[in-house]
Amino acid sequence: MSKKLHSGSNLEKILAAGHFAVTGELGPPKSADAKVILDKATLLKGEVDAVNITDCQTAIVRTSSIASASLIKNKGVEPVVQMTCRDRNRIAIQSDLLGAWALGVKNLLCLTGDHQKFGNHPQSKNVFDMDSIQMVQAVRNMRDKKQFINGEEMDVAPSFFIGAVENPFATPFEYRALRLMKKIEAGADFFQTQIVYNIDKFKDWMKEVRKMGGHKKAYIMAGVAPLKSAGMAKYMKKFVPGMDVPDMWIERMEKAKEPKEEGINICVDIIKEMRKIEGVAGVHIMAIEWEEAVPTIVERAGLSPRPKIT
Amino acid sequence: MIKATQKPIDEIYEMVKGSKKVLIAGCGTCVTVCFAGGETEVNLLAAQLKMAAAANGEQFEIFKATPKRQCEKEFVAELAAKVMAVDAVVSIACGVGVQVLAEVYPKANVSPGLNTSFMGPPREQGFWYENCAGCGNCLLHHTGGICPIARCAKSLLNGPCGGSNGGKCEVSSDIDCAWSLIHEKLKAKGKLEGLNFISGPKDWSTARDGGQRTIVRKDLLLKNE
């Protein structure tokens, strides 16, 4: 898949070169403390190819993704800005996109966003002026046609490496692969999936994706996350929308003498499985509030050191 | 039809506390059908207010009226004698009726006895659900007759989102995922390829977002100008 690079980001280059990419994730704090962000970035620097910054994940107010991205970029860590449709209308979205590019952000992940009822401000109005597919399309048109949504042209247009998410475990199952294709048609260059614990189901989904040729048109990265405790596993299984956590991992966690260690090992096992699947171009490691585990995971999965591409 | 439910009795009581004479004005159309404000509910509320008053050492003289539709000035005008006779009016019509009543009788103290909620049908006797958001630009022919604006918590046009599971919305397992329903419907009709089309961002200006909407039919206006 040698394509012309859109953004020239590190992540894009690594994927274009055919390496198995690794991205990490950073959740900004519920405060205006820049130091927290920078400390987390430091933990991940060099260990992964790029770092996602969540956008008020689960509708909880945190420092904005773009501001955080700008901070870590200055420290030499490549960000992937996440942007949801929940809180901004198309005016704000386009405005933020211009701003992000101007600040040097090159990777963008477009999401619909969890409903506000899950967060800490459930009374707020939800915007959802657009959905994630419309956002992907809008970003692509900005990049390739230099046009705003209304058709007006701009001088200097952002040229993002456009990402989207898909959840292979949500229903209707049979539609999920199709939806991926729809997003590719809209302009998605790469995907990060919902966290994979159910390997078989993920394999089924990849099979469908391969049938449609999706893996050839976009880079698909499997989402993984180390479990900290059996409780965390159970919580995710029960309360997080779109999660599929098989009982076998919960049992392993319950039996483990050192749960954290076990969690890391399970994650490593899953990554190794992912590497075997045709069409999986990398993994996205979501070590939520446990960024220090990432280097260990990457190393044990045999993905260290990360390739350096100029 | 418009659906509403009665406010809690203590909230209503607070609105009319201290009054001597209270008129409960129901409505004979939508709120009758959803058992919130018809003549029967007017009688039930009258009894409740009477008892709430007695529990507080108060007494109301309660008047009742159930015009055919509280959204029509002509029907509301018929209530004049009763409205003049009381010091407080509790309207258990939908929000539309409350406002018309308040407009026709600007001096009256009109309180709403209902919380008007949504437009929707019954699923069965006693169970109603929202299915129309009044967005002003109906697209039901694209979605198998199922409205994603009203029934999807995120009003998505290219759903379902990743939170859809088991056919239910991430907001509540009591709510069907509208896009799951749409997918099922189009599949049954053999029209699944319709979902491959990317719907662009919606024009919300025809919805409430664009400001108060009006409908004018010049052919029906009676004033000659």
Place this chain on the structure above:
Amino acid sequence: MQEINNSSIPPCQNACPVKTRARDYVRATAMGRLEEAYKIITENNPFPSVCGRVCMHPCEEACRRNSIDEPISIAALKRYDSDYVNENGLFIDTSSIITSGKKVAVIGAGPSGLAAAVKVVEAGHKVEVFERNEKAGGMLRYGIPRYRLSDAALDEDIKRIEAKGVKINTGKAVGADINLDDLLQEYDAALVSVGLSDSRALPVEGMDAAGVHLAIPFLKSPKDTKAGNKILVIGGGNVAIDVAKTARRLNTNAEVTMACLECAEEMPASVWEIKEAIEEKIEIRNCMGPRKIEVKGGKAAGMRFITCASVFDKEGRFNPSFKEDEKHFIEADTIIVAIGQQADLSFLPGELTNNGRLIYDGGSLAVTEDGLFACGEVAKGPGAAIAAIAHGNDAGKAINQYLAGQEINLIENESEVIGELPAKVVKKIVKKERQQTSHVAAAVRIKNFDEFDNGLDKQQATKEALRCMDCGSGAFVNQDKCVACLTCVRVCPFNVAQIDKKTNVAEMPAEGCQACGACAADCPANAIDLGGYSLAEILEEVRAAKAQTVGFICQSGQEVNFPGVHQIRVKCPIRLSEGVFLESFAAGAKKVFVICHSQDDCRYIKGGDYVKRRVGYVKEILDNIGIGSATLEVFDKNQKEEIKAFLK
């Protein structure tokens, strides 16, 4: 009781010659309002005790309950209501005021004459009745045997007729004791209601032998007749049965045989009469055509018959045909002929009669232009007692019109009759056993002339009256208020409520509606009420109650009783709305309860379920107001301990 808002009448009322509002008095009886029932019964019938015992009740044959299980015992309920009134000396009403200055003579104090007399005296005219026998009553007294209608019962009805101002002069025969012309001069109008007082004889040899009797004189004073050991009664009607059963009582060991022309299916006697006769060991020989009485030594020895092949010809006329070669002989020492009656018109001038029949105008009941009228069997021919009463009512009406100088018009507008129960409704109606009155055993009752039907007791009468489907007095809709919300369509336990395609509002067609009240109780527009058992009436009672504890009690569980509680009896709690419960509290009650009969036996299927869900909702309201939901409960009648605990 609220007026029924439906112009169709139920088949029971339609079948009754006097158009008794049977449904309405049955309903009053069901709810324990016996005096109200009696008032309804006697609107058009001054002989409730009589008819409750001897009427052939065409209403029961027409009763729509026939398509479910068995008809309502409308006649037995009439007897129950009148027995109650008689036992308590009620309704002896002397309030009739005679003001008109006109007076009317009635010749013959039988059912038709006295019915006419009541209508005339109620219009304010003076009435004098002339009866040649010693007692009033006509065939009721002298034709119907005492074991069917006691003297005491008949006297109760006649007592009330006289109390109204009808003066009955017994032992006064017009013709023999009173000159007809003088009568016609003195009175402003006169009525011939002498009935058919003579028996017809058989046109056969031997009628004058000893031991041969005619039905009417026999029935008039049976104990004056010497009854032999082999008694033969000729005839197939109810009079013949009366004769046979009377004969049985005169000689309990005799062989008693009835012989008639008709085959078993054609016998004009009532089915139940035939059954009782057979119980009393009376043998019935059908298809027998009498030929000749065998006489030996001047005494009857038996009768010769030939087989009767058919009684009616192709045109339906009485035209018996016989098989001459099939001969029979029945031995008998006593033969009583009961083949029909005829009038004694000897007191009338010849120009008013023709061939033994009275000439009169069937439309106006007038015999002459100047105020002579006729009614009953003398005018119309043989018929049932209730038919005679109906004809008497008409005569009374005609006389009143005549005295008022009006043209006589007896034509009534025909009412529409409620049609058959739809099959889909029949399937859903819960069957309930008919309450049967008990009879004294045949072996015992034949020893005397006492009434042998024991009638219904209070529990039976209430149960039986509750079986009535209230045909035509069910739900009706205020079309201005109805918004076609479909609630009634959904809640109706019998799937009767529907949206009328023409009016687009709800309707409950009278053919199917069971008057349960579920729709009226659930209607959000307050647009439905019932013709009988009105919801509005219950609410009124609740608002006026001013009681500490109010109990709604299913009448099917009528044996329960609670002192100190304001009890409102309902045919079924399914008709109680949420508003009824709430308004009980608003009116000051501290505790309210419902007693359902028995939730798996509810006559309206859903009674228990519907009451529970409505009570559940009102309980929530009571909690929200602060009164507390424990103040309202619903019980099955078997939950005696729980009810006791609640009422403490």
